[in-house]
Amino acid sequence: MAPTTPTTSEFRLALGQFATGVTVVTAERAPGRVHGMTANSFTSVSLDPLLILICVSQNAQLLPLVKRQKRFGVNVLKDNQRAISEYFARTEESDQAEKRLGIRYRWTETGIPLLEKALVHLACNVVASHAAGDHTIFVAEVESVEVYDGEPLLYLRGNYRPVAR
Ligand SMILES: Cc1cc2nc3c(=O)[nH]c(=O)nc-3n(C[C@H](O)[C@H](O)[C@H](O)COP(=O)(O)O)c2cc1C
Incomplete structure (x- = not known):
């Protein structure tokens, strides 16, 4: 018998078993203004050159x-x-909400916005993009990396978790 195509919920359930960290992808939306989007589709791609990828929904404000x-x-x-x-997983962003959450940005000399107090900062330049179903894959070269003290936030089975100690 031919296998039946998995449903969206079967696919979600299966992929949800794969634990990830959580990132916020930040981009300039207007001069000096930042838009962020929560993303866990972040993957290391290549060491030479240093490449990563992210997948962005066709509906995301981040995409354009x-x-x-x-x-x-x-x-x-x-x-x-x-x-x-x-x-950053919500569509509306506001200065008041960002102030309440203590969200602040800083900029690299090359004009890439970064979220202060994150565990890791990567400043990235897109080298390729590929439309894939309802997402676009962006492959980007990493121009700078910073790692700070702390533990990562994890995402597994649709829930946030701390690293078990
Ligand atoms: C843990 C988590 C991971 C997510 N990962 C992605 C992702 O990799 N790509 C994506 O397009 N949306 C992802 N989303 C959904 C977006 O954060 C959400 O749809 C957001 O509202 C879209 O951003 P926008 O404000 O740019 O439209 C994720 C949401 C959560 C909670």
Whole structure:
């Protein structure tokens, strides 16, 4: 018998068994202004050159920004930054909400925005993009990396978790 095509929920359930960290991808939306999007589709691709990839939904406000700017920041979140992940997984962003959550940005000399207090900062320049179903895959070269003290936030089976000690 031919196998039946998995349903979306079967696919989600299966892929949800694969534990990831959580990132916020940051891009310039207007001069000096930042848009962020929570993403766990972040993957290391190549060591020579240093390449990573992210997958961005065709519906995401982030998509046209990354297409236009061709650069973005990847900010790996700490275990105490769950509220920040939830905030950037919503479509509405506001200065008041960002102030309440203590969200602040800094910029690289090359004009890439980064989220302060993240565990890891990667400043990235897009080298290729590929439309794939309802997402676009962006492959980007990493121009700078910073790692700070702390533990990562994890995402597994649709829930946030700290690393077990
Ligand atoms: C843990 C987590 C991981 C996510 N990963 C991705 C992702 O890799 N790519 C994506 O397009 N959306 C992802 N999302 C959904 C977006 O964060 C969400 O749809 C967001 O509202 C879209 O951003 P926008 O404000 O740019 O439209 C994720 C959400 C969560 C909670």
